[in-house]
Amino acid sequence: VEMEAQSWRIPLLLLVTLILMIKLGHFQRWEGFQEKPMSKQNMNSTLHFFIQSYNNASNDTYLFQVQKLIRSQMQLTTGVEYLVTVKIGRTKCKKGTGRSTSCPMQSNKLKKSLICTSLIYTVPWVNYYQLWNNSCQDS
Numbered sequence: 001v002e003m004e005a006q007s008w009r010i011p012l013l014l015l016v017t018l019i020l021m022i023k024l025g026h027f028q029r030w031e032g033f034q035e036k037p038m039s040k041q042n043m044n045s046t047l048h049f050f051i052q053s054y055n056n057a058s059n060d061t062y063l064f065q066v067q068k069l070i071r072s073q074m075q076l077t078t079g080v081e082y083l084v085t086v087k088i089g090r091t092k093c094k095k096g097t098g099r100s101t102s103c104p105m106q107s108n109k110l111k112k113s114l115i116c117t118s119l120i121y122t123v124p125w126v127n128y129y130q131l132w133n134n135s136c137q138d139s
Contacts, residue, residue, distance in 0.1 A: 120132065
């Protein structure tokens with residue numbers, strides 16, 4: 001029974017939020033992606049989710065870190081969709097060491113940087129994130 005209640009929590013919360021937005025007059029026509037700066041909190045949590053997803057899917061022995069946010073666009077839907085372009089780099093920390101922050105970047109022959117463009121769907125007020133699309137190329 002607890003599992004069933006758990007599975008309805010997010011959709012129910014989204015429905016309640018949507019109804020409140022309509023009643024309070026905050027519902028606007030979706031206008032596609034716009035160049036709007038992310039709040040520092042949303043940027044940090046969205047980029048943290050992105051790099052965790054990237055590292056989990058990567059076959060690389062080493063962890064990567066975001067080096068620079070190049071571009072950020074957002075679109076309001078049932079949540080917030082962020083289209084971000086970031087530069088990431090290979091660190092000296094290996095996967096499975098438990099360290100994922102403050103790792104020094106590789107500087108020798110193992111140095112590698114990528115430019116990644118990702119579409120991330122988020123419902124920030126319930127701390128929900130999903131990586132919808134990602135493509136990376138050597139920089």
